[in-house]
């Protein structure tokens with residue numbers, strides 16, 4: 001993508017904003033949705049040389065619908081939880097997890113409206129899964145990120161418990177719910193800076209960073225305890241990773257716990273949810289926020305990164 005297209009698009013958004021009288025949505029909201037529609041129109045128009053207006057029309061409607069769904073994501077909750085849990089999920093989003101909720105909301109809109117990237121927006125287990133046509137930030141960022149209940153990823157992400165990207169990112173949402181204001185300092189910033197410094201002395205790659213391992217741990221426990229049949233994963237029966245059912249132990253590995261199995265000449269650590277010893281050993285991967293993560297919100301992330309990586 002080209003900066004030119006982005007600038008043209010921004011200019012049109014600004015010019016066309018006042019032209020939306022008569023739409024039955026509040027003033028502020030109307031601006032956002034129409035912005036998205038216009039932006040989608042241009043992205044669609046330039047997406048292919050054939051059928052430009054057809055593409056523009058479809059993409060415009062899709063982008064505007066995504067915009068509404070992204071806003072709606074503020075008001076969803078996890079049907080797997082009881083009434084009290086769902087109530088707290090709503091309250092927490094606007095209080096305890098407020099910084100990451102706002103960042104997630106703004107970034108999701110940026111990917112949809114300004115970067116023209118969002119393809120589908122789906123709600124799952126209280127999270128909003130936004131699948132892009134390419135990676136984050138014009139493909140320069142990673143494959144996925146989680147901010148509050150917003151999970152934003154490339155076209156490998158899909159809002160299903162069996163999807164390895166969704167599994168792992170949902171673990172970050174669980175961390176956010178648990179740690180609240182400490183999320184940036186304890187999880188997000190250290191995770192972004194995972195492969196810096198002498199990290200190899202402590203862990204082999206990003207996936208083995210303590211914040212990532214803890215996300216895997218939380219999601220693994222969540223899906224196994226709430227979804228019947230999740231335990232019946234394909235790892236023992238299939239060598240085809242793309243047909244994965246249940247936890248994906250290769251893409252979302254566990255470090256130093258469970259049993260070793262060999263798949264395609266690779267060692268994978270398998271954690272059996274029905275094995276009490278395995279479950280107990282998962283505790284070793286738990287990450288807890290510290291008092292200074294709440295006192296120095298976000299800033300503690302740089303200190304924590306250093307501690308993790310050296």
Ligand SMILES: [Zn+2]
Nearest residue numbers: 168191212215
């Ligand atoms: Zn992660």
